[in-house]
Amino acid sequence: MDAILIQILNGLDKGGAYALIALGLTLVFGTLGVVNFAHGALFMLGAFVSVTVQNILTISKKVKDESITFFDAYKETPYLEIWWGDTGTMIIDYAVPISIFVAIPVMLLIGLAMERGLIRFFYKRGDADQILVTFGLAIVIQEIVKANYGANPIPTPAPEIVAGSAPVGSWLGLGADLVYPWWRLIYLFFAITIISTVFAFLHYTTFGMVVRAGMHDRETVGLLGINIERRFTIVFGLAAVVAGLAGTMYTPILPPDYHMGMDFLVLSFVVVVVGGMGSLAGAVAAGFLLGILQSFASMNEVKSVLPAIDQIIIYLVAVIVLLVRPKGLMGKD
Amino acid sequence: MSDDIKTYSTLSRRGFLKTSVAGAVAASAPMFFVKNAHAFTNEPKGSTVTFGFNVPQTGPYAEEGADELRAYELAVKHINGEGDGGMLNTMKPVSLKGDGVNGKKVIFVTGDTQTKSPAARASAKRMIERDGAIMITGGSSSGVAVAVQSLCHEQGVIFMAGLTHAVDTTGKDRRRYGFRHFFNTEMSGAALAPILESEFGNQRLAYHLTADYNWGWSQEGSIKKHTEALGWQTRAAVRTPLKEVDFSQYITPVLNSGADVLVLNHYGKNMVDSLTQSVQFGLRDKQVNGQDFQIVVPLFSRLMARGAGDSIKGIYGSTNWNWSLQDKGSEAFVKSFGSEYGFPPSQAAHTCYVQALLYADACQRAGTFHPCDVIAALEGHQFDGMGNGPVEYRAEDHQCFKDVLVVKGKEASSSEFDLLEVVEVTPRAKVEYPTTMQDANYVGDLGSCRRV
Structure with missing residues (x-):
């Protein structure tokens, strides 16, 4: 029972990340018709907002370590700690949550700049052109990040208060041995909150209704005198914010490096295809579904019967879904 | 006359074929073979x-x-x-x-x-x-x-x-x-095992997570061999894909496996990710079989260890040099x-x-x-x-x-470079293995050097 519950949590947590990235991908595809291979890079940029905030908060007074004479080794004390003592230490400890508030405007600006500066010139071009230019853009962004932050992962820990594991078993009366990392639970809650917010925004605001109408029939909406292009540009920015926040919050789970966007991108595309291209609900449902399936497929008991199933389960499901429902789980003709 | 013609005709055809084949082989051979026919590859000629x-x-x-x-x-x-x-x-x-x-x-x-x-x-x-x-x-x-x-x-x-x-x-x-x-991995295992015994005892149940390629298999085999010789048992050895970034589904089975040591046969980014996530899952805070749960990283790299931050503190491993x-x-x-x-x-x-x-x-x-x-x-x-x-x-x-270095992640580092503490310099005699080892991974043929 414990093992099953923990794999469900794992799957939901993993699925949360897939769903957040896939949601942004689907938003962009559904509104602008662009297959955005640079979306993973936005996830990575969000993570590096966290790194940057942490770097800024830990700007330090350096005192040369005199015991080492042949290279510059320093003993470093962050200015925040020098100025504000324990309060400064606490602010540094909360670098990741603070990053969320920085990531929202930063990612929105990056998204808008990307759409206005490059993507819009490719709306009327073929899929191959769109894929090539967005993939190229992703590589450029990766290399810029690598040049500035190096190739190695950078530790970006969660606040000390949520660094350990939550006694999930005790909560459910299943014993004290069943624990799950606090930050992963927070990430799951965060993913559900963001997804709900995006859905609420699209369903319960005038802006959202116009966007949904535009996704359904762009021409008619345009004929009504609504500047649908401008709204779609904002949607691109919104998708960038969702991907960026997913990355920012993921940093305590996975020390970020320049390549982390690509690691998630391929799986997220599979999620979008399984969910149904352009279906927001499909992307979210498929994200969680595939996350849970992948998690269960990794259990030793499953792998002893079906070796290496964890490596192919997602693609296997994708093949089956596409054979049975070519438009995906929730795609429409 | 007819014999002459026959002889001439036969020789000409064979000769032509032989010459053609020889010519084609010579023409298709990489130039560096021809160039160095009387010396050796890339013999330096100038200054x-x-x-x-x-x-x-x-x-x-x-x-x-x-x-x-x-x-x-x-x-x-x-x-x-x-x-x-x-x-x-x-x-x-x-x-x-x-x-x-x-x-x-x-x-x-x-x-x-x-x-x-x-x-x-x-x-x-x-x-x-x-x-x-x-x-x-x-x-x-x-x-x-x-x-x-x-x-x-x-x-x-x-x-x-x-x-x-x-x-x-x-x-x-x-x-x-x-x-x-x-x-190499054999020397890592030989150097680490005695330290693991002195630090953690000889009644341990180990669980291996292993990068699924030749280095990971080699490292897993060596650590299993040397720790089992001490009396440790191996609960499971699970292969993880090299491209994996989220190890949660591999770490969670460890929690209820009964194992009290996790050996991470991972290097580089794999090591950073799996170690960070293992610590997040509270493995180091656990008590199993009446003992503190331990994590071992057989091959440490200081450059990479930096990425794991505080997670490396107190973790044992080996390194070639520090x-x-x-x-x-x-x-x-x-x-x-x-x-x-x-x-x-x-x-x-x-x-x-x-x-x-x-x-x-x-x-x-x-x-x-x-x-x-x-x-x-x-x-x-x-x-x-x-x-x-x-x-x-x-x-x-x-x-x-x-000699091989056994190291431990430093509890209190004085600088960003000061991450590993040398626990033991294991002398060469204790890590050297004979040339007669019969395990398939150790048996090979050097081949010969080719003088032209």
Whole structure:
């Protein structure tokens, strides 16, 4: 029972990340018709907002370590700690949550700049052109990040208060041995909150209704005198914010490096295809579904019967879904 | 007349066919075979000799590759008589005089392995065939090392391996033209096991997570062998894909497995991710079988360990070399490297620097660049003053045997470089294994050196 519950949590947590990235991908595809291979890079940029905030908060007074004479080794004390003592230490400890508030405007600006500066010139071009230019853009962004932050992962820990594991078993009366990392639970809650917010925004605001109408029939909406292009540009920015926040919050789970966007991108595309291209609900449902399936497929008991199933389960499901429902789980003709 | 015609006709047809086939074979043969028909591959003719540095300049190990390249550039400077001489001042015996090698100045070309075997072979091939490299060296992966070593053997060019830790490189995949200074998984296991016993006892149940490629298998096998000999038992050994970034689904089964030690046979980013996530899952806070749960990382890299942050504190592992060593050779190298670049060298930088110097010295001792003579000069060569105590390049498998460092993640580091604490310097005698080991991974054939 414990093992099953923990794999469900794992799957939901993993699925949360897939769903957040896939949601942004689907938003962009559904509104602008662009297959955005640079979306993973936005996830990575969000993570590096966290790194940057942490770097800024830990700007330090350096005192040369005199015991080492042949290279510059320093003993470093962050200015925040020098100025504000324990309060400064606490602010540094909360670098990741603070990053969320920085990531929202930063990612929105990056998204808008990307759409206005490059993507819009490719709306009327073929899929191959769109894929090539967005993939190229992703590589450029990766290399810029690598040049500035190096190739190695950078530790970006969660606040000390949520660094350990939550006694999930005790909560459910299943014993004290069943624990799950606090930050992963927070990430799951965060993913559900963001997804709900995006859905609420699209369903319960005038802006959202116009966007949904535009996704359904762009021409008619345009004929009504609504500047649908401008709204779609904002949607691109919104998708960038969702991907960026997913990355920012993921940093305590996975020390970020320049390549982390690509690691998630391929799986997220599979999620979008399984969910149904352009279906927001499909992307979210498929994200969680595939996350849970992948998690269960990794259990030793499953792998002893079906070796290496964890490596192919997602693609296997994708093949089956596409054979049975070519438009995906929730795609429409 | 008819006989004449018949004879003439028969000879002409066969002769024509033979000549055509011979001509076609000669025309299709790579030029470097023809060019070197009477010498050896890339025999240096002018006043310079070219070394080929094949390191990961892009991809996940780019930072390690950059450090390797820095070390090689420093080695070339020292060989050519520039800078402070570094380990040339401490290396014993030494034939190099600081005026190049055999009267020729060393120059170099570089290639990018990308930590992918096909790319690494392509760049090594390019350096040999186009740039005229006399020797290839470098790399940060056992898969790449085995692939490039095999290519160099085919091409008749010596390969001085960089960071490669799987037994295979000097075991089943050993080659006459390949040499490894870095230690290997067998030596890691032999060095670590006694320390693990003294720290954690001999009644332990281990759970292995292993990167699913030749190095991971090699490391898992070695640790299992040496810990089981102490009395430990292995609960499970689970293979993880090299590209995995989220290890949660592999870590959670550990929680209820009954195991009280997790061995992470992971390197680089895999190690950073799996260790960070294992600590997040509270493994280090657990008590199992009445004992504190422990995590072991058999191969530590300081460059990579930095990515794991506080998670490495108190974690045991092994390493080939650490900049904090106090012997004359290490001090000379750290001083030279630190003065040049402003930070201490990594173990990857150290092994690459040493390999470049050892190759150059072997050429100087042999008085030629002919690979067969250089190989003979390296085989069985004993040296000291290069940071690992007395070392021998064993002739039978081209593996260097030397002391191995057992290290622990430092609880309180004084600087961003001060991450590992040397717990034990395990003497060579305790990590050396016989050439007669019958395990399939240890049995190989060097092949022969080809004199034309």
